[in-house]
Each structure stands twice: as structure tokens, then as C-alpha cells.
Amino acid sequence: MTAGGHGTDGVERRGLMFVLSSPSGAGKTTLSRLLIERMTGLRMSVSATTRAMRPGEVDGRDYLFVDKARFDAMVKGDELLEWATVFDNSYGTPRAPVEAALSAGQDVLFDIDWQGTQQLREKARADVVSVFILPPSAADLEKRLHSRAQDSDEVIRKRMSRASHEMSHWAEYDYIVINHAVDEAFAEVQSILKAERLKRERRTGLVGFVRGLQGQLQG
Ligand SMILES: Nc1ncnc2c1ncn2[C@@H]1O[C@H](COP(=O)(O)OP(=O)(O)OP(=O)(O)O)[C@@H](O)[C@H]1O
């Protein structure tokens, strides 16, 4: 699925799919925004969803807000790379923008749940790097959901009651980050991405690069 782009050192490599998952409110959106702001060569995958827009959200930036009929048509038309039902709403990743970004040599960032991550892994295991974000405590998680001030008490109760189940999938992920302070959690997630970009297996240009160096040495 992935085509070559150039790393910051000029050596060609395959793009990667960088996935953040967590129980609702642990900080995926916060960390994703920082990654997009501060890391070059990284594009956010904008999901389609049937859930209602929150105050401050923008259609096409935060999500593609669609009705159930449109979502079902996207599933039927194979327009989604993965999709799942989360908290009674449908969410899915539009395939075309992801494939276009990877083909242009960009990495793609996903804020999706464990079901979507499993589907991506089944499709492209070698190109998926997954990070599970944990809150420092249940009390912090609840406080964060309230402090976001965008969901009703009932919605927050539902999300808290699902948190334990969401978290039960932590061991399926490549990395675990505990989000105590945003700056520290961001630095950890950023380090993971930087290291994964340097992995030998995805650096398709290394053979040619090393041959070139050897040629210079022999030359
Ligand atoms: N380390 C932190 N300390 C304190 N507050 C935080 C921290 N990280 C995130 N928050 C706050 O917690 C709230 C929830 O964070 P965020 O929206 O990023 O979570 P999320 O995992 O994306 O949730 P969802 O799955 O529901 O989209 C936000 O108000 C955010 O500002």
C-alpha cells in the first residue's frame, strides 16, 4: 500500500501509518494536534463519523460528518480502509486520502480505536506503528472528560464505563505511553515516530546509498 518518499536525510523509505488509541479522554486528540503542528512529513487521517459535531469542531478538519446512509454507502463502496462502531456511532477511515499521502511519501497519523487498529494491522502489518495512550488514573480520565466540556454527563458516564474494555487491548500495541503531562507524553510519542522513521526495513534507499558510499571509498 505504501510508496517511497524521502526521509529528512534524503534516503528513500516507505511511509508509515502511525496509530494512536486510548480510552476516550486520555489525550489522543491533544497529542495528535501537537504531532501535526511540530513534525514535518506527517498528515492527519480525517475520519468519517455519524456522531454529532461538538462545539468548535469543523467539518472536514476534525471529521467528515456524515449521516448513516452516506456512511453505509462508503462501506458498501469500499471507500473505507477500516471502520467500526464506537459509542453507538459509526467511524471509519477514508481510503483515498491515506493512499494519496503514502504515495506522496508522507506518513499518516490515525486517531482510531482498537478495532480499527486491528483492521489496519491485518492489511499492512509492517507499515503500522501503534501507540496506546493510558491516563495516569481513572480520576484523571474522568476529570479530563469533564474539563473538555463538550459531552453531556450521560455521554461521559458511558465513555467512563467503556474505558476498562478499551484499555483491555493495550497489549496489542507496539508502544505504551502514560499521559501524565502533555509535554512529556508528546516528547515520548515524537521519539517513537522519529525512531520508527529510521528503521532499516522501511528505508528502501539504504542499499543504493551504501553502495554509493562504497563506490566513493573504492573510487
Ligand atoms: N496530560 C494532560 N493533562 C491534563 N489534561 C489533559 C492532558 N492531556 C489531555 N488533556 C485534556 O483532556 C481532555 C481530553 O483530551 P483529548 O480530547 O485529547 O482526548 P481523546 O483521547 O482524544 O478523547 P476522545 O477519544 O474522546 O476523542 C482535553 O480537554 C485535553 O485538553
Ligand SMILES: Nc1nc2c(ncn2[C@@H]2O[C@H](COP(=O)(O)O)[C@@H](O)[C@H]2O)c(=O)[nH]1
Ligand atoms: N475505528 C475507528 N475509530 C475511530 C475513528 N475515528 C475516531 N475513532 C475513535 O472513536 C472514539 C471516539 O471518538 P470521539 O471523537 O467521538 O471522541 C475514539 O476512541 C477515536 O479514536 C475511525 O476512523 N475508525
